[in-house]
Amino acid sequence: MPKKILFIMCDQLRFDYLGCTGHPSIRTPNIDALAARGVRFDRTYVQSPICGPSRMSFYTGRYTQSHGALWNEHPLRVGEMTIGDHLRPLGTRTVLCGKTHMTADKEGMERLGIDASTGIGALVAECGFEIWDRNDGVVPDGAKKQPSHYNKHLDALGYDGPNPWHQWANSARGDDGEILSGWLLSHASKPAAVAEKESETPYTTTRAIEFMEQAKDESWCLHLSYIKPHWPYIVPAPYHDMYGKDDIQPVKRDACEKEDPHPLLAGYFEHRYSHAFSRDDVRETVIPAYMGLITQIDDQIGRLMTYLEESGQTDDTLIVFTSDHGDYLGDHWLGEKELFHDQSARVPLIVIDPSDKADATRGRVETDLTEAIDLVPTFIDFLGGEVPDHILEGRSLLPATRNLPRTARDYVISEYDYSARPHLRHLSADARSCALTMIFDGRWKMIWIEGHRPMLFDIETDPDEYHDLGASVDHREEIKRLSEALFKWARRQHSRVTISDDKIDTVLSKDDATYGVYLGFWDEDELQTWKDAQDT
């Protein structure tokens, strides 16, 4: 059987909302079973705590500073290599089923004469993925203008209206049959109007199984990319009332966070969703739905694993389960994501390596620091390719699954650009200076904030990240040390993507005279002496 990769991503799934990551009341037996069969990388951070740039880092294997798509709707520059460019030459189809949040660089494509309706152009326009079913999930308005397969599917089943995604899959119904929009948090406890098996998560799973079934004999990397538990927070029966108030974990926030907060945090406190999620009624209404969405995913993971097993593909398939970022859900007085507390920037990551060599590590919890950009190198490594480490900035995780010697990362980096956030723009002079960069070394987490003092948390003494030490005179040395590490990171070679280290060492790194470029020789005798020395 050819080698396969099933690369499963959830959207907005926090690291700590799974049974295997310690949530006491959520039921995720199938995902927990994945952890038991593979290695769970407990300290995995995304390269940006928001969909678009995080995913562009997952797909390019590069930091956002390198690929340049710093926020949602920032087009990924044409020519930036993605997962498909790396895996296709290894004979592996790279296929999308679900969400990418990628925006094509139409201007760049036009400049280079690349037509999105041609073979190569279609890949360039879709982040290197062959599209089986793209569904970015949120279809706010004018669905007929932005038809997705999913909307057409609902339409064909008789879910009528201009935007079945909204009206059926992401809304409930009132007593008089009126649409109760899933956008509104008060409706989160109601069941979505769509039949459970036609809701987004089972639909996407069905489509993925259809792909795997018809491509059984090929080598593929299938990116199965669920848009849930991302908002709208609404889920069909029976998941809508599977969890109640008692299943919710106590909110993690502290009054001290509101005492003289860093202006950045103060700005985030003022977001509408931060106000909303600071209310108990919002948390008590929304979190059970969020948990229901996760358990629904878990059930679909079970269905997938049964399919893989029954179709005889388990032994050849690398399985990855992860998420693109977290969700504050009221912790730290915040809603949504975008900052760098673990609730936002840390994600679950499970890797099941089917090789016999990985048998010794099954069920292991790995605590080395891990980054989203490690996946592309892992995939190349699994398929037997050479990792082009002048392009890719991550590291293969297979040494961890196969118990091989490896050097742990000194720190992880995550970046965010708040230029598109009107509530925060008073913090920056222009769109160019809205950069936030987290550096976390396993104990100290520093957030570098252009134009302001940094924020600093000590995870050892303050695991819940309540106490910002960024202004503390006692912590100047830590800030200096982390700033130096960040300086080193910022200086790293990240743009020389067209020539490998190996080619420099073997082809370029020679005396010019070996090419007949005779620099610095006085006369024929001196040149001849040099030539003679080369021959001996």
Add this chain to the structure above:
Amino acid sequence: MPKKILFIMCDQLRFDYLGCTGHPSIRTPNIDALAARGVRFDRTYVQSPICGPSRMSFYTGRYTQSHGALWNEHPLRVGEMTIGDHLRPLGTRTVLCGKTHMTADKEGMERLGIDASTGIGALVAECGFEIWDRNDGVVPDGAKKQPSHYNKHLDALGYDGPNPWHQWANSARGDDGEILSGWLLSHASKPAAVAEKESETPYTTTRAIEFMEQAKDESWCLHLSYIKPHWPYIVPAPYHDMYGKDDIQPVKRDACEKEDPHPLLAGYFEHRYSHAFSRDDVRETVIPAYMGLITQIDDQIGRLMTYLEESGQTDDTLIVFTSDHGDYLGDHWLGEKELFHDQSARVPLIVIDPSDKADATRGRVETDLTEAIDLVPTFIDFLGGEVPDHILEGRSLLPATRNLPRTARDYVISEYDYSARPHLRHLSADARSCALTMIFDGRWKMIWIEGHRPMLFDIETDPDEYHDLGASVDHREEIKRLSEALFKWARRQHSRVTISDDKIDTVLSKDDATYGVYLGFWDEDELQTWKDAQDT
């Protein structure tokens, strides 16, 4: 008449080998006349002191860290916008006559399905230039395999042999008619075997005039890119003996430079050409030829100016005269370039702005710090376009020529990657860490050297840059200050090339709810209140 740009570049021309920049014995009346007609930017630094990356910065308007072509033969990544991409949409043909030292990203082009034989592909393969005559100058071996127009031209004139470039244009003849290679420094005082008007500089000028003549009615940017006074150091009569020993400036070197030098400098002292140029006989033989090559260029500049004037194009043409880097010629005990002393990293730059608005500044010497990357924005500005400053990292120089308010740059940056230098590789663990970065604020020049202490020069007290203060305890504060500036530079936004600041401010920077993404609303009433507030 449409607007035109004549962008003249020399190769390896030091900043101080012109009459107008203070050389006491060289004769460059035509270039001096350019300085009298325009603004001479006295403190201009290239972004890398070697051909390839320096030119890629001139042509992209971006630092080498941004465009990624860090050394000669590093392909410029496909999709990286160049001068032609910026000027063509303004209706201006962007044309090459001479050298670029650009290597096409063939792998990237193949990946994107871009065929170099098609219109767009041909531009992509040539740094965005329409090729009138490309001549990279050095043709070390197998000229028949690498035919240039120039070699064919010589061939057609009866200059026979497998490589007329070498055998005629860059060699002399001995008493018995034998070829005396211009590669060998001992032959620098002899006349090249080619007729003067068929040597590289007049040939390239003739070709440029041919272009300008047939494109008189169009808007164009012609990059007239001489490969001289770059080695081989040999020039036809009468230029070969126009200068003698007495015309040579005293060598600028000091015994203290050899006392406990920085390992980087020590490595450069050991280069073959550094040994050669530390010899008086080499300097006395080569420098007169170097000066002859410059005066030959000067004569051709005179010819060009006469042509422009007589053809009535002077009043519509922006003229730029510059160089891609300098040449140590034995100063600091060094040959060639690659380090950051002024002899290597500083270049002449003259800009003649034909606008009436520039009349007040004619003949001015501008001392504000200037960078090579300032030219592309200058050209766009001259042609009336909007400078895309999310892509371009330089600044238009027209405020200087037109006496408009502007903010001086705090520092200039220049970078070099020594990974392909076998003599230096003991200084670095791998090809990835061979980075050098100069930051110069007008007084203090620091060279950041990965893995080693920096070098530091105080131009005020040590204008000749003999005393490296990088290890001085008295200068820790200066190093700290410059390191912080370098950190800020390294953090700058340089990869978000697909979306402008303006688009972020006007399109993206809105409350999500304005797009129908209703985050954080509890119920219909709250949403309606928000909507009502938007309408008022």
